[in-house]
Amino acid sequence: MRFGAWLRRETDGLCNLLLPPACAFCLERLSPPDPDNFCPSCHDKILPISGPSCRRCALPFQATDGDDHYCQTCLTEKRPLFSGVTPVGHHDTLLREAIHRLKYRNDISLARPLGHLLTSRLRDENSNFDLILPVPLHRSRLHERGYNQSVLLARQLGRRLQLPFELNRLQRILPGPPQQGLSARERSRNVRNHFKTASPLNGEAVLLVDDVMTTGATVRECARTLMKNGAGSIHVAILARAALQ
Numbered sequence: 687m688r689f690g691a692w693l694r695r696e697t698d699g700l701c702n703l704l705l706p707p708a709c710a711f712c713l714e715r716l717s718p719p720d721p722d723n724f725c726p727s728c729h730d731k732i733l734p735i736s737g738p739s740c741r742r743c744a745l746p747f748q749a750t751d752g753d754d755h756y757c758q759t760c761l762t763e764k765r766p767l768f769s770g771v772t773p774v775g776h777h778d779t780l781l782r783e784a785i786h787r788l789k790y791r792n793d794i795s796l797a798r799p800l801g802h803l804l805t806s807r808l809r810d811e812n813s814n815f816d817l818i819l820p821v822p823l824h825r826s827r828l829h830e831r832g833y834n835q836s837v838l839l840a841r842q843l844g845r846r847l848q849l850p851f852e853l854n855r856l857q858r859i860l861p862g863p864p865q866q867g868l869s870a871r872e873r874s875r876n877v878r879n880h881f882k883t884a885s886p887l888n889g890e891a892v893l894l895v896d897d898v899m900t901t902g903a904t905v906r907e908c909a910r911t912l913m914k915n916g917a918g919s920i921h922v923a924i925l926a927r928a929a930l931q
């Protein structure tokens with residue numbers, strides 16, 4: 687066993703002894719202790735996307751019946767930037783609240799069970815990846831928040847899928863205003879040329895990790911930057927896929 691893995695196992699054991707793990711969302715005691723999972727009641731409230739959605743970007747459609755098909759954005763893309771998107775679920779109810787706490791309320795213990803759920807969804811896809819990259823924050827935003835929730839998730843995926851994870855390969859070089867309340871076109875313009883790679887890629891199949899995808903402007907721009915700099919393919923893993931308003 688590598689020293690890092692040994693140390694993690696030992697410290698996990700010590701933490702469990704001092705503070706028995708509870709559900710990271712509702713704090714219900716879990717017996718036996720299980721920091722990888724929410725309690726059954728919370729777990730049952732996080733459902734995979736149901737109903738028809740876009741075959742490429744997983745955008746849920748308004749209609750609740752019918753088959754999956756491509757959305758307008760994916761249909762008009764000349765060359766697809768990513769092969770697919772794997773979400774844990776819809777951006778609503780418990781998942782929405784959990785992401786909000788992870789992102790804005792320093793509730794970083796949620797990264798572990800959320801990362802576990804995302805790993806299970808990715809395993810169902812049965813795809814192979816070479817490298818995991820988180821969607822980066824600009825250093826000014828990172829300084830403000832203190833951490834990047836996508837990095838916490840990417841680290842969880844790296845550990846569970848046994849894949850290399852690179853913190854600084856993809857970098858955000860311009861801050862850009864907040865995206866909330868903007869149209870898809872404005873969001874897309876907002877992030878244009880905001881990313882760079884620290885060094886070129888060499889045909890790797892990249893798993894790009896983010897928390898929420900709404901218009902997909904940020905993820906598409908990251909994918910565009912990675913493909914331009916030598917990535918072989920991109921697949922996107924997210925916690926929640928928001929429907930467009």
Ligand SMILES: [Zn+2]
Pocket residue numbers: 709710711712713714724725726727728729
């Ligand atoms: Zn719970």
Ligand SMILES: [Zn+2]
Pocket residue numbers: 740741742743744745756757758759760761
């Ligand atoms: Zn689409």
